[in-house]
Amino acid sequence: CGIFATSRDIADLDNLTEFLWRRGPDATNHLDYRGISFVHTLLSMTGKLTLQPFIDGEKDLVALFNGEIYNYLDFGNYDSDGQCILPLYEEHGVDFLPMLDGEYAIAVFDFSKDIMILSTDIFSTKPLWFAVENGEFALGSYATSLTRHGFENATQMPANTTRIYSISRLNLIEDRTVWDFDLQQHKTTFDDWNKAFENAIYKRTNGIKHGIFIGLSSGYDSGAI
Numbered sequence: 305c306g307i308f309a310t311s312r313d314i315a316d317l318d319n320l321t322e323f324l325w326r327r328g329p330d331a332t333n334h335l336d337y338r339g340i341s342f343v344h345t346l347l348s349m350t351g352k353l354t355l356q357p358f359i360d361g362e363k364d365l366v367a368l369f370n371g372e373i374y375n376y377l378d379f380g381n382y383d384s385d386g387q388c389i390l391p392l393y394e395e396h397g398v399d400f401l402p403m404l405d406g407e408y409a410i411a412v413f414d415f416s417k418d419i420m421i422l423s424t425d426i427f428s429t430k431p432l433w434f435a436v437e438n439g440e441f442a443l444g445s446y447a448t449s450l451t452r453h454g455f456e457n458a459t460q461m462p463a464n465t466t467r468i469y470s471i472s473r474l475n476l477i478e479d480r481t482v483w484d485f486d487l488q489q490h491k492t493t494f495d496d497w498n499k500a501f502e503n504a505i506y507k508r509t510n511g512i513k514h515g516i517f518i519g520l521s522s523g524y525d526s527g528a529i
Contacts, residue, residue: 305345306321306325306326306345306446307444308344309442309443309444310443311340311440314453319452320452321343322448322452327345327445330347331345331353332345332346340366342357350511350512350513351383351511356369360390363416365393365412365415365416366415367389367411369386369409370408370409371410371430372385372408373408389412393412398468401466405507407429408423408424408429409423409425411423411432413471419477420469421467422434422443422461423461425482427464428462428465430445433447433459435450437454437455437457441474442458
């Protein structure tokens, strides 16, 4: 999928989403909420075709999401993985992010608390760009969407990072990691690695709607895979 949000009015949606659309060819949705424009281009991989952004009007919450959350059914009987984001945030606050097993770029807007939460997965598998200029902001999956919307200083969010900004002032309130790794060697066999590798393949392919292509180089690593 592709995501984009900005406090500036969008004059030319087609120009803005020319490249973003290729990340999500199944549907494009544009919604204005509380003075912010939210754009989502959908690639429906698993579950029901679900448009974004996700909105909880009663709690004044909005979320945009690109990626896959593999363990979403652990949190409830949801039709689509991204539907777990706002309920988890409501229950756990920012601490819900380490609970997710997945590849993602997530933006959560909590207007009642005047905060915007941006987060990448631990390896930044899904890109997330952000820019603030002249009291306005934009975020998106591609830097091109930001530059086409007039933002020249877009920077990419680092991997394994959660940042909390004020929506009204756009200042950085907090910068934290999603997951802190223990890099000490505790294993003496490859047994757990083999199980983890098999599980990694299974959860990425189970129930998927589309064919999968994996290009391998025929080197030692690829031969082992």
